[in-house]
Amino acid sequence: MSRIAYVNGRYRPHREALIHVEDRGYQFADGVYEVCEVRGARIVDERRHMARLTRSLAELRIGLPMPLTALSVVLHETVRRNRVRDGIVYLQVTRGVARRDHAFPAAGTAPAVVVTARALDAAKGEKVAADGIAVVTMSDNRWARPDIKSVSLLPNILAKQAARDAGAREAWFIDAKGFVTEGASSNAWIVTPDGEVVTRPVDNSILNGISRTVVLDAIAAQGLRLAERPFTVAEARAAREAFVTAASQIVQPVVRIDGAPVGDGRPGPVATALRREFHRHAEFT
Ligand code: PDD
Secondary structure: OOOEEEEOOEEEEHHHOOOOOOEHHHHHOOEEEEEEEEEOOEEEOHHHHHHHHHHHHHHHOOOOOOOHHHHHHHHHHHHHHOOOOOEEEEEEEEOOEOOOOOOOOOOOOOOEEEEEEEEOOHHHHHHHHHHOEEEEEEEOOOOOOOOOOEOOOHHHHHHHHHHHHOOOOEEEEEOOOOEEEEEOOOEEEEEOOOOEEEEOOOOOOOOOOHHHHHHHHHHHHOOOEEEEOOOEHHHHHOOOEEEEEEOOOEEEEEEEEOOEEOOOOOOOHHHHHHHHHHHHOOOEO
C-alpha cells in the first residue's frame, strides 16, 4: 500500500511529498517535532504531546501552524489514510520558507507542517522487550536546551550510530558531573538494589518525555517507591534493573550498560510490569 504524507495543507503520495529547498527546517533545523504512538488505530496521549509541541514552539517563537483542533484532524486523517493500526505518527513544524538568513523571516511567514504515519511491527517490539536492550554511555555534547523537542538532532544521531556500532540499541548521555541525562531518543531509569525507581528530574537538560509522565502515573498506581534525582553511570551499573521510555518503544528493559550486565542480565520485574500496565495510564483519541 502506498504511503501518504500531509505536507502544508495537502495529502500526497510519499514520493510527491516534497518541501521547499528554502524551508528553514531543511536549511537550519529550525523546527520542532513530536512522535506519538498509534495503538489500535488510536493516537496515544495526543493531548500531552500537543501541549509539549505548543511549549517547544513558544520557546522558539514559532507560531502554531493551525489551531490544535485542526492539527488533531490532520494527525488522525494521516493515520487513517495510511491504515496504521500499531505504529507511530510523526509531526514536524518548521519556521517556514524564506530566503536564507539566520534571523527570523518576515512576520507572517507561515510555519511549515509535515505529518507522516507508519506501522511498526508490534511482535518485533515485544521480542526486543523480552530480550532487553544494551546501552552504551557517552558524554552529553548537546546544546543547553534538550527540553525543546527540536529537529536539530546531530548529537543524538551520532550517539545512536555509535551505539549501533557497539552492538547496542541506545546511547545514554552523561553530563559533566557524571550523571546520566537521558537516552539519544528516550528517557533513562534505574531500579536501585533496595527497589527504588530513579529517574532524572525534568529541567532544561532533558526532554520531558510523555511516556515518562505516563510511567510516573503507573509507578504511583503500583505503589512503587520513586525518586526523581540524577543518577551516575556507576549507580546504573550497580542497579537491579534499568529501562528506557519513549513513545515508539513504551518501556524497554535495559540489560547491559557498556557491556556489563544489569542485575542478572535479563529484563526485570519492575520494567516488565510497567510495560504491561503502561496503556492503562495513557489517553487514547
Ligand atoms: N524520542 N528524550 C529524547 C532525547 C527523545 O528523543 C525522546 C523521544 C524521549 C522520550 O519522549 P516521549 O516519551 O515523549 O517519546 C526522551 C522520539 C520517540 C523520537 O525521536 O523518535
